[in-house]
Amino acid sequence: MQQQDSRRHIPRTDTLLALPEVAGARSRVAGHVIMSVIRSAQERARAGEISPEEVEAVVVAELAAATTSTQTPVLNATGVVVHTNLGRAPLSPVAVEALILAAGYVDVELDLDTGTRSKRGRGTRAALLAACPAAEEALAVNNGAAALVLATTTLAAGREVVISRGELIEIGAGFRLPDLIASTGARLREVGTTNRTHLHDYAAAIGPDTGCILKVHPSNFRVTGFTSGVSVRELSALSAEHGVPLVVDLGSGLLAPDPVLPDEPDAATTLADGADVITASGDKLLGGPQAGIVLGRAQTVLSMARHPLARAVRMDKLALAALEATLSGPRPPVTDYLHADPARLRERTEALAAAVGGTVVDHDGRVGGGGAPGVPLHACAVRLPEAAARPLRLGSPAVLPRVHDGATLIDLRCVPEADDHHLLQAVRTALRGL
Incomplete structure (x- = not known):
């Protein structure tokens, strides 16, 4: 008598779908995820990895553990x-709460009083200006690189960006500042050397094609020994003399001096020293979500906000809400x-x-x-x-x-x-x- 194939006893798909635990999983995961788990268990039974009698338990267990995100806390x-590698700054509880509240319908671009369209990010702008009174105007975009791209595109597309050779940095994942600036259509005008740059180097490079002077805070390294650089205050006087805007990329997002980090440049001091625009990240020392922070003179920042590229790099409602809460709430975990x-x-x-x-x-x-x-x-x-x-x-x-x-x-x-x-x-x- 021929032995019956045990695979005939593998539960049918409709039988598994009818299980209460499987039906309940539909409130947590998509239908195609449920089908994938079922088919996987059935295939394992056909391959002899599990018995037909174990299929039901495997499906129930895997769906109980299923999540909708592959990111692990x-x-x-x-x-x-x-x-x-861990997502930079962890959000504060108030930022998380604000993010959740913004997940539904919110008045991100609506004036509830008049029922007409309003300006996006107005609350975040106000919070930035309150947190950094040295700035005349503020703008938030989707990351620090975008802030710098928007600045150089607005001020120097088709023209020259004057920058010290010692500040042509590369950071994580092969990201290089020269490549970023070149992508905007601006031309790099390198001055000085890797270890020493002087004020007269900048002065000699300024001409009719100069769009802006750019000073970049080096990330992840220090150059020591026989070195020299030019301060923001010195560059500010030079830029004012020639009518050329000075952009300073701070990177880390520190808004005010911190005694724990005495040598870390901050937005308030840099603006007081005469920078026209500073750019920084929101998810570093500021302690908020990924964002590009732009602070500075009203005329310059508003010209960036009106540039067509600003639409491409704007922040979504969730990041806007989390950033505003970070700026307005108690100090974040990073601090x-x-x-x-x-x-x-x-x-x-x-x-x-x-x-x-x-x-x-x-x-x-x-x-x-x-x-x-x-x-x-x-x-x-x-x-x-x-x-x-x-x-x-x-x-x-x-x-x-x-x-x-x-x-x-x-x-x-x-x-x-x-x-x-x-x-x-x-x-x-x-x-x-x-």
């Missing part, structure tokens, strides 16, 4: 505050982490080390994201075996430590204190598997 235990109390950090670190059998070692964190390159953030960390790093990254919650000198280091600077218990459980789980 991570506890940042590296000590790097603005970690580009808290930079100013973390050393004594409290050590207390938390020692408690974690005692609970998991690790040792406490001195550890210097970093600002990250191109802010304050080379400035250490003195603290401490829990030292664990190097082999703990991978299970920590793959655990739940995922924890990203620093791997250094053959050890896994867990720095609590950027871990919210409310998550200390979750971090403890993640470390215990990772160490059990070693």
Whole structure:
């Protein structure tokens, strides 16, 4: 007698779709996701990887774990505050709340009093001006590179941008400033050398084709030794003399001086020193969502806002809401982490080390994201075996430590204190598997 093929017992698709757990999953995931899970389980049964009797349980379990995003929340235990690979600045609770409120219909371009169209981003503009009174006008676009592109396009398309050779930088992922500026149709007029540039270098380069002078804050590196540069104040006097606008790209988004970062340029000081326009990122030291911040003289900023390119780089309603809340609300997590109390950090670190059998070692964190390159953030960390790093990254919650000198280091600077218990459980789980 011929044995019956067990594959005949694989549940039919309509049978699986009728399961209460599968029907309930439709409120969380799309129909094609459900079908993909069902077909995958059926194929595994046909291949003999699971039995026909296990298909139903596999489908139910996978749909229970299914999410609509591939992004995994991570506890940042590296000590790097603005970690580009982790999305840079974490949003404050008020920014998250504002983002959620803006997810539905909102008056992003509507005057509710008159029922007519209004100007987009008016609340964010007002918040920027309140946070940086040195600026006459403000504009927010979708990222820092877009802010710089808009500035050079508006002021120097088809003309020259005068810039020091020492400021033609490359940052992460191969992003190069010269390529960005060239894409706007402007021509680079390089002055000085890699390590030394003088005021007379700029003066000699200014001519009828000069669209603007550009000064860029170097990101992620320092040049030391036999060096010289030209200050914003000096360049401002030169630009005023020749009637050429001065654009300063600050990058990090610091709006006012911070004693923790004494050498980091800030928007208020730079504008007071005479810059016509500054550009910066919103998701670095400002502590908000990805955004390009433009602050400066009213005439120049408004000319950028009226340029056709401004429409292509405008912010969406979610980022506008989160940025406004960041500027108007309590200080964001980035600022808290930079100013973390050393004594409290050590207390938390020692408690974690005692609970998991690790040792406490001195550890210097970093600002990250191109802010304050080379400035250490003195603290401490829990030292664990190097082999703990991978299970920590793959655990739940995922924890990203620093791997250094053959050890896994867990720095609590950027871990919210409310998550200390979750971090403890993640470390215990990772160490059990070693």
